[in-house]
Amino acid sequence: MDKKIKVLIAKPGLDGHDRGAKVVSRALRDAGMEVLYTGIRQTPEQIVATAVQEDVDSIGLSCLSGAHNKLFPKVVNLLKEKGAGDVLVFGGGIIPNEDIQGLKDAGISEIFLPGTSTEDTIEFIKNNVK
Amino acid sequence: MDDLIDGLLSGKVRPLAKAITVVENDQPGKRELLKRIYPKTGNAYLLGITGPPGAGKSTLTDKIIANLRKQGKTVGVIAVDPSSPFSGGAILGDRIRMQQHALDDGVFIRSMATRSNLGGVAKNTVDVIHLLDASGKDVIIVETVGVGQDEVDIVRIAQTTVVVMVPGLGDSVQIAKAGVMEIADVFAVNKADRDGADKLFSEIRAMLDMVKGDIKPAIFKTVAVDDVGIEELVQGIYAHGERVVASGLMEKKLAEKAESELRAYLIDNIMERSTGLTIYDDVVKRVAAKEITPMDGVEEIFAGLEMMAS
Ligand code: B12
Ligand SMILES: Nc1nc2c(ncn2[C@@H]2O[C@H](COP(=O)(O)OP(=O)(O)OP(=O)(O)O)[C@@H](O)[C@H]2O)c(=O)[nH]1
Ligand SMILES: [Mg+2]
Numbered sequence: 001m002d003k004k005i006k007v008l009i010a011k012p013g014l015d016g017h018d019r020g021a022k023v024v025s026r027a028l029r030d031a032g033m034e035v036l037y038t039g040i041r042q043t044p045e046q047i048v049a050t051a052v053q054e055d056v057d058s059i060g061l062s063c064l065s066g067a068h069n070k071l072f073p074k075v076v077n078l079l080k081e082k083g084a085g086d087v088l089v090f091g092g093g094i095i096p097n098e099d100i101q102g103l104k105d106a107g108i109s110e111i112f113l114p115g116t117s118t119e120d121t122i123e124f125i126k127n128n129v130k
Numbered sequence: 131m132d133d134l135i136d137g138l139l140s141g142k143v144r145p146l147a148k149a150i151t152v153v154e155n156d157q158p159g160k161r162e163l164l165k166r167i168y169p170k171t172g173n174a175y176l177l178g179i180t181g182p183p184g185a186g187k188s189t190l191t192d193k194i195i196a197n198l199r200k201q202g203k204t205v206g207v208i209a210v211d212p213s214s215p216f217s218g219g220a221i222l223g224d225r226i227r228m229q230q231h232a233l234d235d236g237v238f239i240r241s242m243a244t245r246s247n248l249g250g251v252a253k254n255t256v257d258v259i260h261l262l263d264a265s266g267k268d269v270i271i272v273e274t275v276g277v278g279q280d281e282v283d284i285v286r287i288a289q290t291t292v293v294v295m296v297p298g299l300g301d302s303v304q305i306a307k308a309g310v311m312e313i314a315d316v317f318a319v320n321k322a323d324r325d326g327a328d329k330l331f332s333e334i335r336a337m338l339d340m341v342k343g344d345i346k347p348a349i350f351k352t353v354a355v356d357d358v359g360i361e362e363l364v365q366g367i368y369a370h371g372e373r374v375v376a377s378g379l380m381e382k383k384l385a386e387k388a389e390s391e392l393r394a395y396l397i398d399n400i401m402e403r404s405t406g407l408t409i410y411d412d413v414v415k416r417v418a419a420k421e422i423t424p425m426d427g428v429e430e431i432f433a434g435l436e437m438m439a440s
Contacts, residue, residue, distance in 0.1 A: 003155045003157070004155075004218070004219070004243070004245075025221055026221070028219065029214060029217060029219035029220060029221050030214070030216075030217045030219060031217065031219060032217045032218045032219045033219045034213075034219060034220045034222060034243050035219065035220065035221050035222065036222045036223075036225060036241055037221060037222075037223055037226060038225060038226050038229055039226040039229065042229065042232075045232075045233055046229055046232040046233060049232045049233055050225070050229070050232050050239075052143055052144055052147055053143060053147050053238055053239060053240060054147065054225075054239075054240060054241060055147040055148055055150065055151045082144070083144060084144070
């Protein structure tokens with residue numbers, strides 16, 4: 001049996017914009033992936049605990065509130081602390097271009113902005129999950 | 131492998147999670163892993179939660195977890211959601227209702243997709259239960275997919291099966307013919323805040339009055355979103371468990387469970403060996419061409435297997 005790619009789509013922080021996260025979740029499902037969606041208002045701690053229990057291959061973070069610079073790196077650091085640094089982390093939402101490099105330096109592999117096609121995200125995951 | 135097993139037996143989260151992945155995906159090492167942990171299983175109480183889509187199974191599970199935690203019990207949860215028949219993917223959404231427990235060390239929640247397995251659970255659900263059991267969880271809750279009339283495998287897995295019903299899903303005839311009705315050890319009439327809950331409650335009770343079984347299912351009203359009726363429901367679940375033990379039905383249940391597990395692997399194994407035979411495709415073709423009947427085809431395949439064995 002081919003192992004399915006398992007992805008956690010999570011919304012850290014107080015941001016309530018969940019349309020994008022749901023659109024992405026469905027697109028990944030339609031691409032044959034098993035997608036956990038844990039809803040809005042998750043702390044980085046909850047997201048990482050969930051990722052470890054579920055043994056996901058990848059985490060997609062969604063943030064439209066502007067708090068990405070704080071929340072995304074926190075998730076990456078907590079993963080490392082829990083010995084799960086091999087999980088692929090990427091993100092999307094309303095994120096200014098000038099923040100992207102900093103996020104990548106902090107260990108977020110890729111950022112997907114409004115207007116990018118979900119096909120790109122699917123390609124990215126398939127190419128980067130071990 | 132040793133690290134994985136030692137870790138999971140001592141209740142560590144990541145080894146348990148990794149071991150579940152091996153088992154869920156039939157990865158190499160699965161047989162060895164199960165063999166080594168099997169002697170440590172059999173201590174957990176297995177609770178099944180089933181019922182129609184959207185009845186409130188996950189919300190109820192969330193509240194039952196909280197109740198069990200207050201009593202100091204550790205809890206493992208397997209939440210099963212359906213895979214898409216088109217893409218093979220799945221959205222695993224049960225867990226969203228249980229995230230208040232994400233940081234509790236005494237709770238381990240794992241989501242599984244059915245991967246086109248019929249019966250309301252995933253093919254390897256039972257093996258994942260063994261792992262949670264071996265890791266020392268006191269109670270293991272399995273939430274099935276939203277079921278219709280015949281996805282009732284949970285009854286062969288769980289010691290106590292809770293069927294969650296909600297008002298407004300159909301008339302009493304539909305209730306009566308639903309396969310899930312017959313498997314209930316305990317009924318929860320959830321969404322009791324809605325119109326029709328009292329009527330549903332009395333309809334189910336009237337139906338139960340006609341049942342002649344060994345142990346009559348108890349029935350409770352709950353409002354899962356508001357945490358109403360949960361204490362009574364959990365007491366009812368325990369009461370059922372105690373009655374099963376007291377009436378000597380436990381041995382029978384365990385034997386049935388063991389047999390159904392064995393049977394599943396037996397069928398898998400026979401299928402794997404059969405499809406591996408060189409004559410297999412040819413037999414299929416001849417059945418399709420109506421040269422031989424499926425029953426005769428089976429005889430040919432078994433003859434082929436015997437030849438391989440000798
Ligand atoms: C709809 C909307 C709302 C709705 C949200 C409904 C809902 N349940 O989602 C409502 C009206 C509730 C709302 C409220 C608010 N909003 Co508003 N809202 C929007 C709006 C107009 C569209 C967002 C949207 O749904 N887009 C459609 C989806 C499909 O696109 P998306 O989310 O961007 O997702 C795509 C990509 O970003 C990416 N993506 C997103 N997440 C992820 C994750 C991964 C893993 C990947 C790979 C990709 C990915 O892929 C998606 C598909 O292409 C935007 C403006 C805009 N044009 O974006 C403002 C906007 C996001 N809102 C904004 C604000 C300020 C608010 C409020 C604070 C307003 C207020 N003062 O009350 C509140 C806060 C609510 C809350 N609790 O957080 C600001 C945010 C500013 C900022 N970041 O600095 C924006 C940008 C408007 C603006 N220009 O000021 N909002
Ligand atoms: N009014 C009311 N709504 C409830 C109650 N319990 C659950 N709900 C709501 O019913 C919806 C479905 O709840 P879930 O717990 O996800 O139901 P489920 O049976 O797990 O659903 P599936 O797993 O998709 O089959 C959610 O919107 C809940 O908030 C209740 O007692 N009363
Ligand atoms: Mg559910």
